[in-house]
Amino acid sequence: MDGSGDARVCKSAQGISAVRCVSRVSNEIEVQFIDVDVSPEPAWADYSSPTHASLSVHLGNVGGKAETRLMRNVPAPYGARSISFTSPGAPIWGYSEGATRAAGVKLAFDLPRYPRC
Numbered sequence: 001m002d003g004s005g006d007a008r009v010c011k012s013a014q015g016i017s018a019v020r021c022v023s024r025v026s027n028e029i030e031v032q033f034i035d036v037d038v039s040p041e042p043a044w045a046d047y048s049s050p051t052h053a054s055l056s057v058h059l060g061n062v063g064g065k066a067e068t069r070l071m072r073n074v075p076a077p078y079g080a081r082s083i084s085f086t087s088p089g090a091p092i093w094g095y096s097e098g099a100t101r102a103a104g105v106k107l108a109f110d111l112p113r114y115p116r117c
Helices: none
Strands: 011-014 016-026 029-038 043-046 053-062 065-069 083-086 093-097 101-109
Touching: 029 093, 053 065, 053 093, 065 083, 093 101
Parallel strands: none
Antiparallel strands: 011 043, 016 029, 029 101, 043 093, 053 083, 053 101, 065 093
């Protein structure tokens, strides 16, 4: 890859050299396991969906630090332990520094399909 990531999974990427994604749908929720190779310099990618709300969880990384963020330049309040829920179209950033690999899971919800409580 040219460092721009996989446009089907992420956009606005910097420092991403490879993206691997396994995606399944269960109970009308898309579950994506995303594994990326990153450069040790600060690297990031926007994993948002224009049509679905998302719940994103960082699972682990090799070297350095990695986390999900709501704003690319603002660290998550609980670092790698943060869980991010975003509305459709809102950015969810994967960010790493000093890492060579990072992995996470993203659940995508089509909110209009679910009844209001």
